[in-house]
Amino acid sequence: MASLADTTAGRHAALVPAAGACFGVVSCLLMGQQARHWVAAAVMALIASVLSLVVHLRDRARRARLGADAPA
Structure with missing residues (x-):
């Protein structure tokens, strides 16, 4: 869980x-x-x-912010 809160870690670490x-x-x-x-396995899946979706969206938003902040 700590890797999700760490915004400096790369997406692979997260x-x-x-x-x-x-x-x-x-x-299981x-x-x-x-x-x-099967229920426990479905919950874990x-x-x-x-988690994968959250990390992907966070990384994409960070890249968009960095691209928007770059001087033209």
């Missing part, structure tokens, strides 16, 4: 929590195939998707 969530999905489904495992 994707570490999303990679961890993907590892959690695989681990390896533990079992019951409904509770949703978190990974949202």
Whole structure:
């Protein structure tokens, strides 16, 4: 979570929590195939998707601000 709050970190460093969530999905489904495992895996996959989207949008907004602040 700290990598999401760090605005100076690159976008690759901010994707570490999303990679961890993907590892959690695989681990959860390896533990079992019951409904509770699928629900937990779906929640973790949703978190990974949202984290990736937030990082992408934040990086794009930062690049747009830097481009707008550059002298013409």
